[in-house]
Amino acid sequence: IQVTVDQFCGRYLQKKIIAVSEELAHKLQVDYPKQHITVIENGVDLxxxxxxxxxxxxxxxxxxxxxxxxxxxxxxxxxxxxxxxxxxxxxxxxxxxxxxxxxxxxxxxxxxxxxxxxxxxxxxxxxxxxxxxxxxxxxxxxxxxxxxxxxxxxxxxxxxxxxxxxxxxxxxxxxxxxxxxxxxxxxxxxxxxxxxxxxxxxxxxxxxxSDSKVLPAKPNSALDNAQAIIALYREISL
CATH class of the missing domain: 3.40.50.2000 (Glycogen Phosphorylase B;)
Structure with a gap:
């Protein structure tokens, strides 16, 4: 019952669903409309x-x-x-x-x-x-x-x-x-x-x-994540 209610809300009552990766977004498209899904990756306090x-x-x-x-x-x-x-x-x-x-x-x-x-x-x-x-x-x-x-x-x-x-x-x-x-x-x-x-x-x-080193990779910052979510809220509140 809980899953059914959750999916109903996601399809018909929620304007947007946030996925933290493109991979997760593709999985969510099985249950929710593609236009409802927005990808905003997690961020950390760099x-x-x-x-x-x-x-x-x-x-x-x-x-x-x-x-x-x-x-x-x-x-x-x-x-x-x-x-x-x-x-x-x-x-x-x-x-x-x-x-x-x-x-x-x-x-x-x-x-x-x-x-x-x-x-x-x-x-x-x-x-x-x-x-x-x-x-x-x-x-x-x-x-x-x-x-x-x-x-x-x-x-x-x-x-x-x-x-x-x-x-x-x-x-x-x-x-x-x-x-x-x-x-x-x-x-x-x-x-x-x-x-x-x-x-x-x-x-x-x-x-x-191995003599070869793993190259550094910089993840998203928590600030970028927060700003993206704020922008999404402003978009759907218009």
Whole structure:
């Protein structure tokens, strides 16, 4: 009933629906008129992120000169697929060809935490993976990482991804929607060919060992996002 009412309002009562990416806009066209949909990408506070320092506590114990730090950020729920992240970590830790010292960080909390901690223990990752729980100043943790992994089943245009791009932390992702084209050009991050642990492991290893660096990518600012929404409100109120 809720979905039906929501779709009715979107079709007949709402003047506009905001999609945060072109990919999401195409999906919304299945249920809503094309002329109702406007794309306004998410934005982040670039000025605030410019002053963020890479000072997560784990760097005090294991500086980047000795260890490569790889993390995943998000609520610990099924769609985020932290299980894939752990399987990827297990493959890399147990690989004879990997000469890197790797530490993995799960940043966030949620209903699957105990289950995921048990899975990490079963995979023999107790010394390699740290569950940090909810972190208030998550930007400092993102900047302290060498690579951020995003292996969700689906995303729109996640703020964590945009923050990582603004902070200069490379990303490994799969089908990242609005930023896929940038990733294919080597800007902001790289794409895993398949949505499975071995493919993420391969993409991550290449990123960590390659001489070529990921080019910086600048996401939209929160100010641009706000101005676009204000302009849309003015347009539909005329």
């Amino acid at each position: 000025e605030a992120l410019k002053d963020v320092k890479a000072d997560a506590p784990f760097l005090l114990h294991e500086p980047k000169v000795k260890v490569k730090h790889v993390g995943i950020v998000g609520r610990l729920v099924p769609v985020k697929r932290v299980d894939i992240f752990l399987d990827m970590a297990s493959e890399l830790v147990n690989s004879e060809s990997t000469d890197q010292v790797l530490k993995f960080h799960v940043i966030g909390d949620g209903p699957l935490r105990l289950q995921l901690e048990k899975r990490a223990e079963q995979l023999g990752l107790s010394d390699a993976v740290t569950f940090h729980g909810h972190i208030k100043n998550v930007a400092s943790y993102i900047k302290s990482l060498d690579v951020l992994v995003m292996c969700s089943d689906h995303e729109g245009l996640p703020m964590t991804l945009l923050e990582s791009m603004a902070l200069g932390t490379p990303i490994v992702s799969h089908n990242a929607g609005a930023v896929t084209e940038s990733f294919e050009q080597g800007e902001g991050g790289v794409l895993s060919e398949e949505h499975e642990a071995s493919s993420y492991a391969s993409a991550l290893y290449k990123l960590l060992t």
